Amino acid sequence: MSVVLVINAGSSSVKWKLIEGSSGEEIRGGAVERLGTAGSGHAEAVGSILATLEHENISIIGHRVVHGGTRFTEATLVTDDVEKQIDELSALAPLHNPVNLAGIHATRVAFPGTPAVAVFDTAFHQTLPPASSGYALPSKVIERHGIRRYGFHGISYQYVSARAAELLGRPLSELRLILFHLGNGASACAMSAGRSVETSMGMTPLEGLVMGNRAGDLDPGVILRLGQGGAGWDELETMLTRESGLQGLTGSGDMREIQSAAVTGDDRAAAALEIYHHRVRHYLGAYLAQLGGADAVVFTAGVGENSAATRAATLAGLEDLGIQIDPGLNQAPGTEPRVISAGSSRVAVLVVPTNEEREIARQSIAVVNR
Ligand SMILES: Nc1ncnc2c1ncn2[C@@H]1O[C@H](COP(=O)(O)OP(=O)(O)O)[C@@H](O)[C@H]1O
Ligand SMILES: CC(=O)OP(=O)(O)O
Ligand SMILES: [Mg+2]
Structure with a gap:
């Protein structure tokens, strides 16, 4: 049985779940909510969560990462270089990427042999047509700074749209x-x-x-x-x-x-x-x-x-x-x-x-x- 630990650090909460790999069923989980947005509470929250998981047999750790920029168009195995690039995107999501990264870092230290995967909120919106992703600024500025719409909450939209289709039959x-x-x-x-x-x-x-x-x-x-x-x-x-x-x-x-x-x-x-x-x-x-x-x-x-x-x-x-x-x-x-x-x-x-x-x-x- 493979068990996946998922860490979902949002702007106001850290949610976590242990999920049974083949069925997708939740084994147990929890949330630390109303963290406020100063950032400090998130690292402590992840630390307290990991302390309760020391003896679990975890095979994969999945993390929500809010901004993947143009570099990350799909879920990616975390390496030191990937961590660095997520950090570089923090300027575009200052409320999120730093706390996502804090979670990734803490779990890589606590579970050094376990593969960690970053799953990006932006990846789902790769399909936005140019008419929708474009901003009407000078083209030189757009090219130089890579200015475009990325879109977020893509992990949620992917899941929810599949369930909606099932419900509608x-x-x-x-x-x-x-x-x-x-x-x-x-x-x-x-x-x-x-x-x-x-x-x-x-x-x-x-x-x-x-x-x-x-x-x-x-x-x-x-x-x-x-x-x-x-x-x-x-x-x-x-x-x-x-x-x-x-x-x-x-x-x-x-x-x-x-x-x-x-x-x-x-x-x-x-x-x-x-x-x-x-x-x-x-x-x-x-x-x-x-x-x-x-x-x-x-x-x-x-x-x-x-x-x-x-x-x-x-x-x-x-x-x-x-x-x-x-x-x-x-x-x-x-x-x-x-x-x-x-x-x-x-x-x-x-x-x-x-x-x-x-x-x-x-x-x-x-x-x-x-
Ligand atoms: N019963 C409810 N009625 C109205 N708002 C609610 C209720 N339950 C939760 N909320 C609101 O949902 C928001 C948090 O949403 P959530 O998706 O958990 O946040 P996050 O973006 O941190 O993942 C808060 O504003 C909270 O007040
Ligand atoms: C992208 C984003 O706003 O995420 P959250 O709703 O978790 O703050
Ligand atoms: Mg959320």
Whole structure:
């Protein structure tokens, strides 16, 4: 029996699972959550996780790595050189690659003989057509700096789209899907025939939806204005990666806290939720147009899986577009993939719990067996 240890270090949590290789079933696992985004808690979290695994017979260790740049277009066996290159991409994902790397480093020290595999969030979006991955900057600047949209949350989209096709009972190759990964980081993805054709995160995980600590879409003129006003690069980076989004608007980046505050009459929390919902609807509309319609809209990750209120608010009033949720199905709690649309809805609406760890284990085994 081969056992895969998966370490998934996100911006606000470190999740881990021991997975039985042949079945993909979870043996045990856990999560250290609400770590905040200062980075320090992540290394300690990985250390405490590894301390409980000392006596396990682990054959492969799979790691989520957020930014793979142009260098890593598929899951890759970790070497010292690979670690170095992941480190070099940290400037493009300062909230993520350093904590991913901390996890990789700690496990390579604790389990020196065990192969470690890096599975990249960006790899799934290699299929973005140039019209979608391009930014309209001077071509010289684009070439010199390799400026393009990469897209993120690809591990999640790959897993969730496969489960969505199973639930719909149709091959992925026939489906047009609009997926929303709404976690601490949040993004949208349009898929056609199993390929990512649009996604809301860009060169870095800052673009797109409103997130726990990131603003998402922003007029670049705002940055120029703040720079002209004296803000330095480090200050701007901290503002954009840690102090914006729901955190910036309300003082908390945690959706559960904001929803509770809004219910008890906190106007700032209610206003922040309006912006958050508005932005999700903006991308839904855009992707319906880009795909020429959709077979299903799919919600996943912490907020997408658990918040019926978010799903109801973002899909309200879209009957003319063929999208209608069933309030009872939407409210019903569940941990399995499920349909929440009304029978009369032309577009299916699904909740599909993500399992990035299972996808990482699958890809890690494939790399080691290659
Ligand atoms: N029942 C719930 N209702 C609303 N939001 C929730 C619920 N459960 C979790 N969340 C939110 O999900 C977010 C974390 O998502 P998750 O996907 O776990 O994060 P990460 O990006 O760190 O992997 C937090 O904002 C949290 O408040
Ligand atoms: C890419 C990204 O934003 O990841 P997370 O949601 O884990 O922060
Ligand atoms: Mg996550």
